[in-house]
Amino acid sequence: xxxxxxxxRRHSVLPGFDLALGFALLYLSLIVLxxxxxxxxKSFTLSWSEFWAATTSPRVLASYRLTFxxxxxxxxxxxxxxxxxxxxxxxxxxxGKRFVDALVDLPFAxxxxxxxxxxxxxxxxxxxxxxxxxFRVSFTPLGVFVALVFIGLPxxxxxxxPVLEDLxxxxxxxxxxLGANRWQTFRRVIFPVVMxxxxxxxxxxxxxALGEYGSVIFIAGNIPMVSEITxxxxxxxxxxxxxAEATAIAVVMLIAAFVLLLLINALQAWSRRRQxxx
Amino acid sequence: MSAIPxxxxxxxxxxxxxxxxxxxxxAWVRRALIGVAIGFMTLFLFxxxxxxxYEALARGVGVFVAAVTExxxxxxxxxxxxxxxxxxxxxxxxxxxxxxxxxxxxxRGKNLLLTFIDLPFSVSPVIAGMLFVLLFGAQGWFGAxxxxxxxxxxxxxxxxxxxxxxxxxxxxxxxxxxxxxAQGTEQEEAARVLGASGWQMFWRVTLPNVKWALLYGVxxxxxxxxxxFGAVSVVSGHIRGLTNTMPLHVEILYNEYQFAAAFAMASLxxxxxxxxxxxxxxxxxxxxxxxxxxxxRSE
Numbered sequence: 001x002x003x004x005x006x007x008x009r010r011h012s013v014l015p016g017f018d019l020a021l022g023f024a025l026l027y028l029s030l031i032v033l034x035x036x037x038x039x040x041x042k043s044f045t046l047s048w049s050e051f052w053a054a055t056t057s058p059r060v061l062a063s064y065r066l067t068f069x070x071x072x073x074x075x076x077x078x079x080x081x082x083x084x085x086x087x088x089x090x091x092x093x094x095x096g097k098r099f100v101d102a103l104v105d106l107p108f109a110x111x112x113x114x115x116x117x118x119x120x121x122x123x124x125x126x127x128x129x130x131x132x133x134x135f136r137v138s139f140t141p142l143g144v145f146v147a148l149v150f151i152g153l154p155x156x157x158x159x160x161x162p163v164l165e166d167l168x169x170x171x172x173x174x175x176x177x178l179g180a181n182r183w184q185t186f187r188r189v190i191f192p193v194v195m196x197x198x199x200x201x202x203x204x205x206x207x208x209a210l211g212e213y214g215s216v217i218f219i220a221g222n223i224p225m226v227s228e229i230t231x232x233x234x235x236x237x238x239x240x241x242x243x244a245e246a247t248a249i250a251v252v253m254l255i256a257a258f259v260l261l262l263l264i265n266a267l268q269a270w271s272r273r274r275q276x277x278x
Numbered sequence: 279m280s281a282i283p284x285x286x287x288x289x290x291x292x293x294x295x296x297x298x299x300x301x302x303x304x305a306w307v308r309r310a311l312i313g314v315a316i317g318f319m320t321l322f323l324f325x326x327x328x329x330x331x332y333e334a335l336a337r338g339v340g341v342f343v344a345a346v347t348e349x350x351x352x353x354x355x356x357x358x359x360x361x362x363x364x365x366x367x368x369x370x371x372x373x374x375x376x377x378x379x380x381x382x383x384x385x386r387g388k389n390l391l392l393t394f395i396d397l398p399f400s401v402s403p404v405i406a407g408m409l410f411v412l413l414f415g416a417q418g419w420f421g422a423x424x425x426x427x428x429x430x431x432x433x434x435x436x437x438x439x440x441x442x443x444x445x446x447x448x449x450x451x452x453x454x455x456x457x458x459x460a461q462g463t464e465q466e467e468a469a470r471v472l473g474a475s476g477w478q479m480f481w482r483v484t485l486p487n488v489k490w491a492l493l494y495g496v497x498x499x500x501x502x503x504x505x506x507f508g509a510v511s512v513v514s515g516h517i518r519g520l521t522n523t524m525p526l527h528v529e530i531l532y533n534e535y536q537f538a539a540a541f542a543m544a545s546l547x548x549x550x551x552x553x554x555x556x557x558x559x560x561x562x563x564x565x566x567x568x569x570x571x572x573x574x575r576s577e
Contacts, residue, residue, distance in 0.1 A: 110547070
């Protein structure tokens with residue numbers, strides 16, 4: 001009764017608003033909001049200088065560099081190849097297309113630990129792919145990058161694909177009629193419409209990569225200062241029962257994640273407007 | 279996804295046997311792009327998938343069967359099924375409640391609620407696990423109380439269930455909300471006007487209207503619940519036969535250099551992933567058709 005009287009903007013004949021919203025809020029608070037605020041409150045038990053020391057020690061800084069750097073590189077690679085995959089799936093007919101389309105979602109469905117050991121095995125020096133490479137992948141920072149590429153691909157493809165499907169063919173015809181060649185049409189007509197979705201997919205892949213743990217720890221080698229990602233560092237601190245320091249690092253990562261979430265929401269709104277204009 | 283009709287050469291026009299239209303790329307570009315896309319997918323997705331099954335069976339079927347039927351492996355399988363059996367229904371009920379409120383009513387704070395529902399997607403699994411350690415661990419908020427009453431949550435099954443619920447929290451709600459928003463409220467209002475009770479309306483009108491999207495959300499939620507590694511790893515304590523889920527069992531075997539056994543266990547999870555993809559593929563088409571139907575009706 002409380003919710004329907006205070007929150008509803010318009011009266012509705014449908015029942016169940018109080019029950020549904022009440023249950024949703026209770027469950028949301030118990031599972032998500034209260035635990036999340038616990039992390040922030042815990043980090044307040046540290047003084048500012050302790051917090052600063054915990055989150056900026058050389059080992060932590062090295063882990064940020066690796067995590068953010070590898071995530072950025074992987075998201076960039078995924079943006080490039082993801083656009084090609086999405087384009088090929090939407091525009092061309094070829095043998096095995098449905099299979100390829102379904103395979104795109106594999107990283108969503110395959111448990112990360114399974115992906116981790118499989119990638120480690122094939123990119124090891126005697127592995128199926130690793131033996132042909134002149135440099136080492138498994139147990140180096142490059143391994144982190146490979147795992148994050150695996151994790152991020154579907155985010156780009158599945159964000160760009162629907163936009164490409166809705167793209168109006170007439171615009172391209174007009175462009176061709178006005179004398180543009182195919183590359184000019186792509187660059188000046190198609191790409192501007194797809195760009196917000198591509199950025200969204202890029203940001204989603206980047207955000208996912210920042211927090212990724214399961215697929216990375218097997219292939220990374222986990223050498224402090226070299227191939228140790230931030231989530232693993234949090235894990236290590238927890239195993240040493242150093243909860244305050246673990247929480248401090250986690251809060252830094254949470255803030256980065258929330259900023260990205262806001263950015264992604266803004267990008268999606270922009271993408272919808274762009275499509276509406278097209 | 280509408281198939282793009284291939285340009286058919288105009289009949290009777292000589293030399294038009296196969297000329298590309300102005301909105302097509304040259305054949306060599308097309309072939310190159312298809313090649314790049316398939317090459318990239320093969321290198322990063324297909325080869326790892328094949329490798330799992332190859333490594334699982336590399337030492338023979340006997341080793342595989344032994345690895346997945348030894349007591350610790352069976353305990354891990356049972357625990358994984360148990361955790362999913364608790365987490366998925368709870369998130370299903372939440373998903374229905376949240377999407378009913380969000381999609382069918384206009385209220386203040388709706389956008390904030392939507393953002394909160396998405397939060398777990400942006401939290402690293404390790405941090406998700408850590409949150410519950412901070413609450414229920416020995417040094418946590420409720421730690422002392424729990425020790426006093428001899429209740430164990432962290433390093434026990436309840437902690438694993440909680441961490442899994444957190445990680446899979448948004449899946450069902452996110453699939454339901456857009457469809458229910460698109461469907462609007464007319465059918466439910468009609469049911470009410472015709473005298474249906476609230477629950478009759480829910481079971482006979484609302485639920486049948488969203489059943490495919492619901493199934494889709496449950497499939498995704500279940501796959502993640504059974505495969506979750508990072509969050510569960512923090513709260514589990516890795517006690518063999520007691521708090522080891524299938525992904526954690528894979529890790530233990532792998533770290534002990536029992537590669538064949540690790541991949542055997544991993545191949546079961548990979549089979550689950552393939553089954554998920556197949557079901558997703560089948561259900562997705564129904565959801566898309568339904569979305570289109572709703573779109574046509576509102577035009």
